[in-house]
Amino acid sequence: MSGRAMLEVTSLAKSYQSRNGTTDAIADVSFRVASGEFVCVVGPSGCGKTTLLKCLAGLLSPTAGEVQLNGEPVRRPPPNMAFVFQDYSNSMLPWLRVENNITFPLRHKGVSADRRAALAEETLRVVGLGEFARHYPWQLSGGMQQRVAIARALAYEPEILLMDEPFASVDAQTRSDLEDLLLDVWARYGVTTVFVTHDIDESVYLADRVFVLNDRPSTVQMEVPVELPRPRDQITTKELTEFTKLRTEVMRTIKHARRSRSDEERMGQA
Amino acid sequence: MTRRGLLLALEIAVPLILLAMYAAWAGAKESFYFPPLDGIGERFVELWLSDRFVQDALPSLRRLAIGYVLLVVLGVSIGLVLGAFRLVQQAVQPFAEFLRALPAVALIPFGMLVFGVGDTMKIFIIVIGAIWPVLLNTIDGVRGVDPEMLEMARAYNVGRWGRIREIVVPAALPRVVTGMRTSLSIAIILMVVSEMVASRNGLGYFVLESQRRFAISDMWAGIVLLGIIGYVANFLFVRAERSVLRWHRESKGPAR
Ligand SMILES: Nc1ncnc2c1ncn2[C@@H]1O[C@H](COP(=O)(O)OP(=O)(O)O)[C@@H](O)[C@H]1O
Ligand SMILES: [Mg+2]
Numbered sequence A: 001m002s003g004r005a006m007l008e009v010t011s012l013a014k015s016y017q018s019r020n021g022t023t024d025a026i027a028d029v030s031f032r033v034a035s036g037e038f039v040c041v042v043g044p045s046g047c048g049k050t051t052l053l054k055c056l057a058g059l060l061s062p063t064a065g066e067v068q069l070n071g072e073p074v075r076r077p078p079p080n081m082a083f084v085f086q087d088y089s090n091s092m093l094p095w096l097r098v099e100n101n102i103t104f105p106l107r108h109k110g111v112s113a114d115r116r117a118a119l120a121e122e123t124l125r126v127v128g129l130g131e132f133a134r135h136y137p138w139q140l141s142g143g144m145q146q147r148v149a150i151a152r153a154l155a156y157e158p159e160i161l162l163m164d165e166p167f168a169s170v171d172a173q174t175r176s177d178l179e180d181l182l183l184d185v186w187a188r189y190g191v192t193t194v195f196v197t198h199d200i201d202e203s204v205y206l207a208d209r210v211f212v213l214n215d216r217p218s219t220v221q222m223e224v225p226v227e228l229p230r231p232r233d234q235i236t237t238k239e240l241t242e243f244t245k246l247r248t249e250v251m252r253t254i255k256h257a258r259r260s261r262s263d264e265e266r267m268g269q270a
Numbered sequence B: 001m002t003r004r005g006l007l008l009a010l011e012i013a014v015p016l017i018l019l020a021m022y023a024a025w026a027g028a029k030e031s032f033y034f035p036p037l038d039g040i041g042e043r044f045v046e047l048w049l050s051d052r053f054v055q056d057a058l059p060s061l062r063r064l065a066i067g068y069v070l071l072v073v074l075g076v077s078i079g080l081v082l083g084a085f086r087l088v089q090q091a092v093q094p095f096a097e098f099l100r101a102l103p104a105v106a107l108i109p110f111g112m113l114v115f116g117v118g119d120t121m122k123i124f125i126i127v128i129g130a131i132w133p134v135l136l137n138t139i140d141g142v143r144g145v146d147p148e149m150l151e152m153a154r155a156y157n158v159g160r161w162g163r164i165r166e167i168v169v170p171a172a173l174p175r176v177v178t179g180m181r182t183s184l185s186i187a188i189i190l191m192v193v194s195e196m197v198a199s200r201n202g203l204g205y206f207v208l209e210s211q212r213r214f215a216i217s218d219m220w221a222g223i224v225l226l227g228i229i230g231y232v233a234n235f236l237f238v239r240a241e242r243s244v245l246r247w248h249r250e251s252k253g254p255a256r
Helices: A049-056 A098-109 A113-126 A142-155 A172-189 A200-206 A241-269 B003-029 B037-048 B051-084 B086-101 B104-115 B119-143 B147-155 B160-197 B203-212 B216-244 B246-251
Strands: A005-018 A021-034 A038-042 A064-069 A081-084 A160-164 A192-197 A209-213 A218-225
Touching: A005 A049, A005 A192, A021 A049, A021 A064, A021 A192, A038 A049, A038 A200, A049 A160, A049 A192, A081 A142, A081 B147, A098 A113, A098 A142, A113 A142, A142 A172, A172 A192, A172 A200, A192 A200, A200 A241, A209 A241, A218 A241, B003 B037, B037 B051, B037 B216, B051 B086, B051 B119, B051 B160, B051 B203, B051 B216, B086 B119, B104 B119, B104 B160, B119 B160, B147 B160, B160 B203, B160 B216, B203 B216, B216 B246
Parallel strands: A021 A218, A038 A192, A038 A209, A081 A160, A160 A192
Antiparallel strands: A005 A021, A005 A064, A209 A218
């Protein structure tokens, strides 16, 4: 890991209290992310990825442990952090035009009107939606809406970008387009990125490092450094033997974690 | 002719045909209760294009307007609070249910006792009787706001007040507007009734008074004006709703 740690997660744990008892979502997660790094967190559905990300964002307070951003503990959403949600349709405001969806957070941040307009214009162009500023989000396809969500995050000018399975509900072709768009944007803006996904290929394709979570309550099962050359390419990168090796490694880790977890349970029952 | 054109033609033709039928029927029959159409029309013009309009129609419209604005402001603000704070809502729920179940006109004697027979009493009756659709729809609307939208705003550091103003209010607006429309028709009913029971002027008073004077054409002229007021109010409402809630109508439709 190069550069100083921008984000530092220490022994993070999170349990949900509900009427039918306690759900331990995260047991013990620690990792550090350097400034400018692209990190993926991969794990099976329901393992606590969203929970983890919301703790990082200051949207949820952890049951134990701590999140530090630039050495400061995160207790509420930090002003230099942007979030892209899994469900694009509910994170867009249907009564606002695309450009106003992008400037909505900026108005509350106190950015001047001129600057807001310039940021909206620029980021929409960067995500390839320059012509759609005056459209409403519901006039756009799912993939386009997720581009708007990315533009909104970029316009916020964050130092760190958190993304929760942002491409999980678009079709395969759109998905690889969006992955490449994201890598472009990341290289261009140099924004530190934590990207959560359940898709192993996606995590290896995008990341500098992959953290593999096991089933709930989750811990970091393994850290996989990805030293594939950049810029990456959907065809040539995925053809590399190194790519295949890495994805096999991640897959094996997840499988192995599942097996040992169910062994434990069987032993516990016996 | 297009389908639309045909519908429009029918929309205009059917009332005209009905009016013509009435004119023919009432003209031949010379009934005391159903005066001829031209008689009603004559009285309508004489009455409502003279100072009778100022004397009776304007007070009614003023009461309606004040009462309606008041009940919308109150209903929406109370609804926002009750919708946002579950505990408060549960605490006042039984009381609110009781008030809602109470026919507002039953409060007219009480209103007269407290406020006299002036405008205040009538506005009070309009507010207390017609506030419920706005209030209850606002509560439902606030409840129905997508938690993910609120979370998005929170992630982008939008404060509580900003979230209420810019997410809760617009998201709840379609429901609020539905409530406002129902409230409007109830408000018109209450306006008329309160003027019939205790008043020196107003359209409700005028209709009842004309009947007592056996001025049946006048009575009908008043009724027709009330009908027109209700119709126009609703028409304007639907127009405003269309432009303000365009996003709501279209975002629910099939994706492009
Ligand atoms: N608000 C909540 N209350 C109770 N349990 C929850 C809540 N949110 C998530 N969980 C539970 O926590 C676990 C992890 O959820 P989540 O973080 O959404 O997983 P992932 O994003 O990896 O699919 C799941 O078992 C889920 O049912
Ligand atoms: Mg999730």
